[in-house]
Amino acid sequence: EVQLQQSGAELVKPGASVKLSCKTSGYTFSNYYMSWLKQMPGQNIEWIGNIYGGNGGTGYNQKFKGKATLTVDKSSSTAYMDLSSLTSEDSAVYFCARGPWFAYWGQGTLVTVSS
Amino acid sequence: DVVMTQTPPSLSVAIGQSVSISCKSSQSLVYSDGKTYLHWLLQSSGRSPKRLIYQVSNLDSGVPDRFSGTGSQKDFTLKISRVEAKDLGVYYCAQTTHFPYTFGAGTKLELK
Numbered sequence: 001e002v003q004l005q006q007s008g009a010e011l012v013k014p015g016a017s018v019k020l021s022c023k024t025s026g027y028t029f030s031n032y033y034m035s036w037l038k039q040m041p042g043q044n045i046e047w048i049g050n051i052y053g054g055n056g057g058t059g060y061n062q063k064f065k066g067k068a069t070l071t072v073d074k075s076s077s078t079a080y081m082d083l084s085s086l087t088s089e090d091s092a093v094y095f096c097a098r099g100p101w102f103a104y105w106g107q108g109t110l111v112t113v114s115s
Numbered sequence: 116d117v118v119m120t121q122t123p124p125s126l127s128v129a130i131g132q133s134v135s136i137s138c139k140s141s142q143s144l145v146y147s148d149g150k151t152y153l154h155w156l157l158q159s160s161g162r163s164p165k166r167l168i169y170q171v172s173n174l175d176s177g178v179p180d181r182f183s184g185t186g187s188q189k190d191f192t193l194k195i196s197r198v199e200a201k202d203l204g205v206y207y208c209a210q211t212t213h214f215p216y217t218f219g220a221g222t223k224l225e226l227k
Contacts, residue, residue, distance in 0.1 A: 035216070045164065045207060047216040061215035095163060101154050101211050103175070105163040 002026040004096055004106035011112050016086055020109050022079040022096030029077035030054040033099035036070060036081045039108075040092040050099070051079060086113045117142050119208055121219035127227040128198050136222045138191045138208035145188060145212070152211040155184055155193045158221075159204035168193065200226070 007021040022034065035050040049060035051070040058070050067090070069082040079096055091113045096106040118141040128134050144151050155168040166175050168184040171191060181196045195202055205221040 044220050045209075045218040047218070049215075059214060063215070097164075101152065101169050102156065102164070102166050102209065103169070105165065108163055 002098065002104045004098060004104055006094075006096060006106035006109045009110040009112070011114065012086055013115055014087055014113055017082060017084045018086065018111060020081045020083070020094055020111070022081075022106050024077045024079070024098070027098075029072075030074060034070075034072070034079040035097045035099065035102065036068065036079075037095045037097060038064075038092045039095065043092075045095075048081070048094075053077075053079070083111070086111075088113050116215055117144075117210055117213045117217050119210060119217050119219035121206075121208055121222050123222060124220065125223040125225065127225055129227045130198060130200060132198050133194065133196045134198060134224065135195075136193045136206055136208075138186075138193070138219050140189045140191075140210055142213065143188045144191075144210050151187065153184075153186065153191050154209045154211065155182075156207045156209060157202075157204050158207065159201075162204075164207065195224075198224070 003025045005023045010018050012018050030053045033050045033052050036048040038046045047061055048064045048068050051058045056072050071080045093108040093110050095108045098104040120139045122137045126134050144153050151171050153171050156164040156166050158164040167178050172184045183194045185192050203224050205223050207221050208219040
């Protein structure tokens with residue numbers, strides 16, 4: 001069974017950075033892309049970017065370049081997303097979703113940016 | 116970016132009714148390989164989205180055949196026959212033909 005287990009909720013101060021994780025099981029990590037997505041309360045879903053589990057190759061939504069950095073650790077079948085220079089506009093639920101085409105989703109991580 | 120326009124924004128239905136949701140894209144979603152990468156997802160209250168249909172009309176495993184997807188180029192429809200209580204939530208269309216991938220704003224399906 002494919003499972004994506006995301007890290008717990010984060011409360012971070014403006015200007016800080018945070019690293020979210022998405023630990024996977026039930027499939028060959030290296031064979032698939034992992035997307036990261038953002039959903040603000042009551043709002044639409046935005047695609048941040050994706051990363052290939054095999055070689056770490058990435059593709060980003062231009063809107064999130066400089067804000068998000070995607071990495072993987074093949075040894076632990078885990079995908080990561082670093083979010084930097086956080087502001088209130090970054091407060092949202094962040095999802096990881098495996099390809100192809102968002103076939104499986106993590107449970108989401110709530111990030112709250114507040115002083 | 117490709118804009119995905121979903122209508123209606125919300126639908127009130129009675130159990131057993133059939134409904135349709137429209138999704139129109141600002142560009143053709145036919146990729147250079149000839150395939151169309153338009154998908155439908157359902158987000159039930161407080162949960163992660165779940166994909167129901169991929170590539171316009173292919174049902175994901177475990178999705179009942181009360182769900183069907185049709186369409187081509189820029190115009191797509193999700194139909195739900197004989198709505199059940201577990202079908203309630205927000206439906207999204209999403210395209211993965213063009214970068215960046217984009218989603219519609221959602222259609223909220225609720226009980227009348």
